[in-house]
Amino acid sequence: MTPLFDPGLQPERTALAWQRTCLAFLAGSLVALRVLPPILGPWSLLLSMAGVLEAVLLLSVVRRRYLRHHQILATPDGPPSRVGDGRLPAALGTSAVFAGIVSLVSVLSIRT
Template sequence: MALYDPGLQPERTELAWRRTALAIAVGSLVSMRVLPVMLGSVLWMLLGVAGMIIAALMWLAARARYRSGYRALHDNEGKVALPDGSLIAVTALFSIGVGLVALAAVIVTVAP
């Protein structure tokens, strides 16, 4: 009995992770444009650069995750492990980081 389901679940999952990485990349590009102007320092641009790097790494990790899952589903002996939750953890940590940076930006702009 094969584990493989002929549906397109792995492909849809990879596309969802690509959209997530693309959204992070677009948000990072916007922050590179807006934050230095709004907060008055070019150093805020580094956050956008960090976001672009994370988006690129997420894109590559999503592709590797797809390949791993594809192999696991097509392996008749079931010896290949399914992908873990590392992309979810990275996305959660990135979101927490963005929230903390937003809080810092509010504190910097509101403080006299």
């Protein structure tokens, strides 16, 4: 009997890519916590903790999403025509751009 899908292909690579992205976001948030306090003061803690919280939440969402997709692919009926949506990439992209803009504006506004 042949397997329904190759378990080493796209779902696992996608899940690993999302995990790397979330971990990079987490690392960037922690670096911001170290670098931004002289510039933003107490706001840097809020910005960094928001990034850390979002990274942890996204890691849990990515894990649940991977398990759901794996279960769908393992069913004999095959995958439905539409499995997921684009809210996860949009949320991560929007928040990363927002945090980057806030940090960049703050750093560039320093008067020497």
